[in-house]
Amino acid sequence: MNSTVTDYGKAAGVFKLLAHPARLQMLDELRRGEACVCHFQQILGRPQAYVSQQLGVLRDAQVVDAERDGVNMIYRIVDAQVARLLDDLLGEPDSYREAPACPCPKCGDESQVDGACNYIVMDLKEVPVPTRTREGG
Amino acid sequence: MNSTVTDYGKAAGVFKLLAHPARLQMLDELRRGEACVCHFQQILGRPQAYVSQQLGVLRDAQVVDAERDGVNMIYRIVDAQVARLLDDLLGEPDSYREAPACPCPKCGDESQVDGACNYIVMDLKEVPVPTRTREGG
DNA sequence: GCCTTATATTCAGATAACTGCATATAGTGT
DNA sequence: ACACTATATGCAGTTATCTGAATATAAGGC
Numbered sequence: 001m002n003s004t005v006t007d008y009g010k011a012a013g014v015f016k017l018l019a020h021p022a023r024l025q026m027l028d029e030l031r032r033g034e035a036c037v038c039h040f041q042q043i044l045g046r047p048q049a050y051v052s053q054q055l056g057v058l059r060d061a062q063v064v065d066a067e068r069d070g071v072n073m074i075y076r077i078v079d080a081q082v083a084r085l086l087d088d089l090l091g092e093p094d095s096y097r098e099a100p101a102c103p104c105p106k107c108g109d110e111s112q113v114d115g116a117c118n119y120i121v122m123d124l125k126e127v128p129v130p131t132r133t134r135e136g137g
Numbered sequence: 138m139n140s141t142v143t144d145y146g147k148a149a150g151v152f153k154l155l156a157h158p159a160r161l162q163m164l165d166e167l168r169r170g171e172a173c174v175c176h177f178q179q180i181l182g183r184p185q186a187y188v189s190q191q192l193g194v195l196r197d198a199q200v201v202d203a204e205r206d207g208v209n210m211i212y213r214i215v216d217a218q219v220a221r222l223l224d225d226l227l228g229e230p231d232s233y234r235e236a237p238a239c240p241c242p243k244c245g246d247e248s249q250v251d252g253a254c255n256y257i258v259m260d261l262k263e264v265p266v267p268t269r270t271r272e273g274g
Numbered sequence: 275g276c277c278t279t280a281t282a283t284t285c286a287g288a289t290a291a292c293t294g295c296a297t298a299t300a301g302t303g304t
Numbered sequence: 305a306c307a308c309t310a311t312a313t314g315c316a317g318t319t320a321t322c323t324g325a326a327t328a329t330a331a332g333g334c
Contacts, residue, residue: 008159009158016152016156018152019150024149025145036308037309038308046294046295049310053310053311070302070303071309072308073309081225088218089148089152157320175281183322186284186324187321188282190284190321205282207281208280208281209281210281
C-alpha cells in the first residue's frame, strides 16, 4: 500500500483541512518546528479557544500531534503528506522567511531565554519528508 | 516571481478548490487529458447544470481552461501547481488506474470511433509540469 | 433563413455547512 | 490558588451545495 489517497471524499477531506487561512498559517509555522498554543495566539491574534479549536481539528485528523511540556502543549506536524502539500504550495519553509522568534508574552523580545517557550526549532525530527530535487521551482 | 503562494488566504483558496469530491474527481480525470462536459456527467452521475457549475468554479479560478469543439466544450488543466498537488495526494495519474474509456452516450462502448468525443488523451500538452524525482514516493 | 435537437452556461432559490466569537467548564502542572 | 489548555455549546453571519428553469451556442434538416 502506498501513501497516496485514492478516495475522492477522503482526499477532499485532506484538502479541506488546509482550506482555512488560520489552520494553514499554523501548519506553516509547524513546518519550521514545534510550537506551543500561546505562540499561535500571538501569531494569529485570536483568542485561545479559537486556536485550540482549530488545532483540535488538525489533531483530530492526525495531521498534528500534541505533547505536554509543563504548562504548555507542544504541537508538531506528524503527517508528511500534508507537509509535502504545503511545500508545494508555499515553498520550502526556509525559502522565503526566517523562522520567527517566538512572540509569546512569556518569551517577550528576548531571544529564547531559559524557561521561555523556545519550541520553534528548525528540526522536523518527526516529519521525514522525502528528499526531492525540484527542477521547476 | 516564483510559482509559490505566500498569502494564506490565497493559498487556502487553492486548497478550497480541491476540497470537494466532485471537483477533485474531475480534476483527476483532467490530469489524464482533456475531457468534455458530458464525460463528467457520466462519471459523476450528476446533472449537467451541476457539472457545469463546478467546472465554472475551476474555470473562474483559472485552474482549468475550456475550448469549444462543435457542440462540445473541451476542458483541460492549465494550472501546473494544482496538477502537482494532485500528484502529491493522489499519486501519478498512471500509477494506479488506466485512463478510462469515455463513457459518454455518444461514445458508447465502441472505443473512440470517429465523431465520438475522444477527448481523453494521455498527453497534457498544455500543462508543463516540472520534472521531478520522487525518492520518497 | 427558420426550426429542432443537443450541449453547455447562468440565474434564482432552498437547504446545509462553515466561520468566528463568546462563554462556560474542566483538567493539568507549578 | 493560579496559569495554561481542552472541550462544549450557542449564536449570528456568511458561504457552499445542489436543484430546476431559463438562456445561449452550434449542427442538421427543410
